[in-house]
Amino acid sequence: MYVPAVSELLDKRLVIVTGKGGVGKSTVALALGLAAAAEGRRTIVCEVSSQEHTSHVFHRARVGFHEVEMADNLWAMFRSRIFSYLTAATPGLRELVTIGKMWEVAQPDRKVKKGRKYDLVIVDAPATGAGVGFLQTPRTFANIARVGPIKAQAEALEAFIVNHRKTGAAIVALPEEMPVNETVALERQLTEEVDVAVDRVYMNALYPERFSKPDVERLESACGKTNGPLRAAYRAALSESRRAAAQREQLARLAELVRAPVRTLPFVFVPQLGVEEIRELAKGMH
Amino acid sequence: MAGVAELLDGKRVCICAGSGGVGKTTSSAAIAAGMAARGKKVAVLTIDPAKRLADSLGLPELGNEERRVDPALFAQAGIETNGGELWAMMLDAKATFDELVRRHAYQQLSAALAGSQEYMAMEKLFELHAEARYDLLVLDTPPTRNALEFLEAPRRLMQFIEGRALQVFMKPTGLGMKVFGRGTSMVFSVLRRITGVEVLEDLSEFFQAFSGMLGGFRERAKRVNELLANPETCFLVVCGPQGEPVTEAVYFHRKLVEAKLPFGGVIVNKVHYESELPDYGEGFAAELAEALGDDDLARRVLMNFDDYRALAARDRRNIKRLTAEMRARAVIQVPYLDTDVHDLSGLMQINEYLFAAGAKERTAIAAG
Numbered sequence: 001m002y003v004p005a006v007s008e009l010l011d012k013r014l015v016i017v018t019g020k021g022g023v024g025k026s027t028v029a030l031a032l033g034l035a036a037a038a039e040g041r042r043t044i045v046c047e048v049s050s051q052e053h054t055s056h057v058f059h060r061a062r063v064g065f066h067e068v069e070m071a072d073n074l075w076a077m078f079r080s081r082i083f084s085y086l087t088a089a090t091p092g093l094r095e096l097v098t099i100g101k102m103w104e105v106a107q108p109d110r111k112v113k114k115g116r117k118y119d120l121v122i123v124d125a126p127a128t129g130a131g132v133g134f135l136q137t138p139r140t141f142a143n144i145a146r147v148g149p150i151k152a153q154a155e156a157l158e159a160f161i162v163n164h165r166k167t168g169a170a171i172v173a174l175p176e177e178m179p180v181n182e183t184v185a186l187e188r189q190l191t192e193e194v195d196v197a198v199d200r201v202y203m204n205a206l207y208p209e210r211f212s213k214p215d216v217e218r219l220e221s222a223c224g225k226t227n228g229p230l231r232a233a234y235r236a237a238l239s240e241s242r243r244a245a246a247q248r249e250q251l252a253r254l255a256e257l258v259r260a261p262v263r264t265l266p267f268v269f270v271p272q273l274g275v276e277e278i279r280e281l282a283k284g285m286h
Numbered sequence: 287m288a289g290v291a292e293l294l295d296g297k298r299v300c301i302c303a304g305s306g307g308v309g310k311t312t313s314s315a316a317i318a319a320g321m322a323a324r325g326k327k328v329a330v331l332t333i334d335p336a337k338r339l340a341d342s343l344g345l346p347e348l349g350n351e352e353r354r355v356d357p358a359l360f361a362q363a364g365i366e367t368n369g370g371e372l373w374a375m376m377l378d379a380k381a382t383f384d385e386l387v388r389r390h391a392y393q394q395l396s397a398a399l400a401g402s403q404e405y406m407a408m409e410k411l412f413e414l415h416a417e418a419r420y421d422l423l424v425l426d427t428p429p430t431r432n433a434l435e436f437l438e439a440p441r442r443l444m445q446f447i448e449g450r451a452l453q454v455f456m457k458p459t460g461l462g463m464k465v466f467g468r469g470t471s472m473v474f475s476v477l478r479r480i481t482g483v484e485v486l487e488d489l490s491e492f493f494q495a496f497s498g499m500l501g502g503f504r505e506r507a508k509r510v511n512e513l514l515a516n517p518e519t520c521f522l523v524v525c526g527p528q529g530e531p532v533t534e535a536v537y538f539h540r541k542l543v544e545a546k547l548p549f550g551g552v553i554v555n556k557v558h559y560e561s562e563l564p565d566y567g568e569g570f571a572a573e574l575a576e577a578l579g580d581d582d583l584a585r586r587v588l589m590n591f592d593d594y595r596a597l598a599a600r601d602r603r604n605i606k607r608l609t610a611e612m613r614a615r616a617v618i619q620v621p622y623l624d625t626d627v628h629d630l631s632g633l634m635q636i637n638e639y640l641f642a643a644g645a646k647e648r649t650a651i652a653a654g
């Protein structure tokens with residue numbers, strides 16, 4: 001099977017980073033943004049959910065519906081809270097307008113006066129608790145409105161999303177049973193129902209395999225014979241090796257069940273991921 | 287600080303809320319099993335149990351009927367139920383809602399209608415509560431984007447039906463202007479630029495058609511809301527020990543209090559207990575190498591230990607912040623177990639912590 005290199009993924013105009021809540025979408029979106037910016041691409045990461053992870057990581061003040069430079073070649077865009085509040089009350093409208101904005105930002109000739117031009121727009125998409133509704137909004141609206149500008153607009157957005165040359169999706173997964181199942185279902189939905197190209201699956205937060213089987217046996221026998229910090233250190237090692245092994249099973253399941261190429265990202269043992277850690281992750285995006 | 291049994295004393299409904307992946311389903315199932323083991327007739331309404339857990343409890347498929355978990359499973363796990371019963375239901379909320387909407391022409395909308403799953407879960411809860419066949423109902427909430435979405439579902443649905451949302455759009459100088467102030471014009475210009483002004487008219491027709499079709503919904507939604515506010519209801523917030531989930535739990539707690547909804551406490555799940563990862567003194571590396579007789583293995587064990595201690599330090603810091611915010615409210619810490627929780631004995635292991643009388647007892651259990 002032909003696997004596009006990550007730089008080809010970043011050659012697209014729009015990359016949608018999706019997955020279930022808390023799996024690491026914002027982290028991966030930002031890492032992809034940093035990877036693209038490091039290659040000299042003018043990149044913007046658009047946060048669609050309300051948590052404003054990017055500004056948090058970069059210690060910037062919370063911003064409204066504008067574009068803010070975060071690092072060389074890297075901008076970020078957030079929605080204002082008022083915007084969320086106003087559109088939240090109308091089902092689907094929030095999503096439609098958001099996709100519309102992403103589309104606008106990705107245009108070579110932007111509609112906004114003096115709009116900055118970007119090579120790449122990375123969308124940190126909302127969690128897929130309710131499936132792929134977000135990406136299907138244009139189609140839903142196009143179907144509801146039979147004529148008029150809303151139909152034309154919705155159809156243009158729809159055409160952009162399903163353009164495999166320009167738009168791609170990356171799914172973020174975790175090495176646990178349910179997240180793997182959900183990733184498999186999500187890939188199917190994205191490919192078959194939405195018809196967006198799924199280019200990558202990132203298995204995030206994978207524990208390192210630090211201990212071999214003989215190591216584990218030695219630690220198990222040592223564990224029973226001692227107390228205090230020594231015993232605690234052995235127990236921590238045994239916990240990790242159990243989790244790492246369970247995670248490898250889930251990684252194998254994922255690799256078998258999805259069609260897109262799978263890449264792994266290591267679990268980073270720090271209290272809070274910062275720019276430096278995410279830059280580090282960005283180097284392993286291939 | 288109390289355990290779950292004390293928090294649920296005199297309660298008929300327990301709602302486990304929180305964002306996805308933190309352990310809501312596990313906690314709900316554990317609480318239900320734990321209360322059943324204390325002689326209660328309990329039903330747990332769950333949305334998305336891991337397959338292994340569902341299988342092991344004998345719940346092979348989705349359906350909107352509750353099923354009794356085989357008492358033999360309790361016996362096998364060595365649990366005395368004292369006449370208690372555990373019932374479980376895997377709610378197929380999407381199907382229920384679609385069924386409701388299918389009769390009408392606006393099928394496409396059900397996917398777009400945010401909160402429909404949440405709402406259906408609450409409907410089911412309401413129904414079972416009205417039937418009064420159980421001592422306790424435990425509701426696992428759907429994997430929403432954030433915990434609040436769940437709470438807002440009835441209000442949102444009501445708003446939607448009454449077309450209030452639309453009125454805000456239709457009258458930019460009226461209510462909308464007062465509520466949203468100057469920002470409104472910016473939002474409107476964005477909406478206009480992207481979708482065209484006609485969007486409002488298109489939607490208006492659409493909403494009018496929709497608003498008539500769900501006659502009894504409004505009244506129901508109101509009664510569901512009343513059930514949530516009932517003093518016999520108890521909200522437990524489930525979160526992880528990382529930064530954002532804790533922040534979200536604090537926020538959710540505040541919202542519950544503001545909305546005058548009965549808040550019980552917070553369950554912090556998957557905690558790296560510090561008692562398991564004690565401080566060590568100088569010379570520990572040498573001690574490890576000596577004890578293991580293998581420098582390389584000792585080095586890796588130490589590196590791993592330090593990584594875990596970093597996480598334990600993070601967890602402790604976040605839980606301290608959470609505890610301060612909660613004042614006297616219960617904050618129950620459940621450790622990150624080595625393996626997933628996929629059967630009754632796993633749930634019972636979680637319950638040792640959930641039902642322990644207090645934080646000290648929990649620490650003692652963790653220390654083994």
Ligand SMILES: Nc1ncnc2c1ncn2[C@@H]1O[C@H](COP(=O)(O)OP(=O)(O)O)[C@@H](O)[C@H]1O
Pocket residue numbers: 020021022023024025026027028053204205206265266267268269270272273528529530
């Ligand atoms: N590889 C990783 N190692 C350690 N922590 C991670 C990793 N990826 C993400 N995290 C942390 O997990 C949490 C959730 O990640 P985030 O990117 O915000 O997820 P999402 O956007 O999907 O909700 C954050 O605290 C983040 O710092």
Ligand SMILES: Nc1ncnc2c1ncn2[C@@H]1O[C@H](COP(=O)(O)OP(=O)(O)O)[C@@H](O)[C@H]1O
Pocket residue numbers: 176177178305306307308309310311312313334335336429555556557620621622623624625626627628636
């Ligand atoms: N305390 C724990 N220690 C280890 N694994 C846990 C713990 N609690 C939950 N899990 C596991 O984490 C995963 C997610 O839990 P789940 O209850 O399904 O989360 P949610 O319902 O909030 O999405 C499951 O695989 C479950 O077995």
Ligand SMILES: [Mg+2]
Pocket residue numbers: 025026027049051053124
């Ligand atoms: Mg995020």
Ligand SMILES: [Mg+2]
Pocket residue numbers: 307310311312333334335426427429
């Ligand atoms: Mg769940």
